[in-house]
Amino acid sequence: MKKHIQDRISGVVLLLLAITIWVLIPYEIKAFDVSQMGPRFFPQFLSIALMVLSGILILKSFNKSGYEEAKEDETDPWDISELRVGKIFLLLIIYIGIIEMVGFLISTVVIMSIAMYILKVRKWYHYVIFYVIVFIIYYVFKEIMYVQLP
Numbered sequence: 001m002k003k004h005i006q007d008r009i010s011g012v013v014l015l016l017l018a019i020t021i022w023v024l025i026p027y028e029i030k031a032f033d034v035s036q037m038g039p040r041f042f043p044q045f046l047s048i049a050l051m052v053l054s055g056i057l058i059l060k061s062f063n064k065s066g067y068e069e070a071k072e073d074e075t076d077p078w079d080i081s082e083l084r085v086g087k088i089f090l091l092l093i094i095y096i097g098i099i100e101m102v103g104f105l106i107s108t109v110v111i112m113s114i115a116m117y118i119l120k121v122r123k124w125y126h127y128v129i130f131y132v133i134v135f136i137i138y139y140v141f142k143e144i145m146y147v148q149l150p
Contacts, residue, residue: 004061011058018050087118104149108134 021043029040095111102110109131116127141147 004064007057008061011054011061014050014054015058018047018054021047022051084118088115091115091118100150105134105138 025040025043025047029043031038031040091111091114095107098111099107112130112134113127116130121127138149141149
């Protein structure tokens, strides 16, 4: 199947998902009149963002000039062998098992570093960026939002 057809189908499916989420939010999340940014705000924001981005994907799929035909000698960077997918899945199962024992910070850094290595991420600065993001997430949840992470 051609790339623009795949993008069009993906865009339509994601648009339908976003509309479904938008419709279901009032039934699933109770609103309080305490502030404008209640518990519905972030899910509604995400559903709107998903609607906009899927609309853009659908519109871009009609512009065939943006799609280049893949050459025979080029390898697809998203082509992941089944063995690597199995390893990543096993790592996620291990992560779920050890996060309570070891804690969020250590288990996330170790397991996701192994996952990045399996996915052939070899540039050192990608690891540094990842570690900084993990520490920022940990700090925001623990110190600013007062949410206890495992």
